[in-house]
Amino acid sequence: xxxxxxxxxxxxKLISSxxxxxxxxxxxxxxxxxxxxxxxxxxxxAGNLSLYALTxxxxxxxxxxxxxxxxxxxxxxxxxxxxxxxxxxxxxFFIGDTNAGTNNENINDQQFGQSTSTVSQPRILQMSLHxxx
Numbered sequence: 001x002x003x004x005x006x007x008x009x010x011x012x013k014l015i016s017s018x019x020x021x022x023x024x025x026x027x028x029x030x031x032x033x034x035x036x037x038x039x040x041x042x043x044x045x046a047g048n049l050s051l052y053a054l055t056x057x058x059x060x061x062x063x064x065x066x067x068x069x070x071x072x073x074x075x076x077x078x079x080x081x082x083x084x085x086x087x088x089x090x091x092x093f094f095i096g097d098t099n100a101g102t103n104n105e106n107i108n109d110q111q112f113g114q115s116t117s118t119v120s121q122p123r124i125l126q127m128s129l130h131x132x133x
Contacts, residue, residue: 009054009095010113014038021107038107054105059092061085061120079130089123 008015015021016033022040032039041047067081093115095105106112 007093007115008113009115015113019110021112057092059119062087076133082127085124086121091118092120094119
């Protein structure tokens with residue numbers, strides 16, 4: 001989902017006005033900032049977020065290669081080869097903080113629910129000629 005050019009991994013309606021996933025708490029109650037949102041449970045209480053609720057998007061990357069042989073003479077052969085890495089140029093968005101090197105899913109972080117970078121590389125094309133004799 002996108003809102004104001006920012007890619008969100010969750011519904012942006014679940015983010016509070018300060019960018020976090022929680023509301024300012026008095027420390028006694030678990031009241032979400034928005035209806036259906038998240039809150040920090042008290043010690044010994046179960047929160048309202050299920051296990052593995054914030055798993056990232058599936059990573060997929062298609063590579064493709066094609067080659068053609070040209071017989072120049074009986075003993076000399078020329079091979080043309082093209083390879084494409086991430087041929088569909090599909091971005092896979094990263095969830096968390098790339099600077100920390102961890103998957104930061106902290107509901108108290110002001111960038112909670114946002115994807116600030118990608119895991120995948122952009123499309124790469126390479127071509128080669130091989131002369132065999």
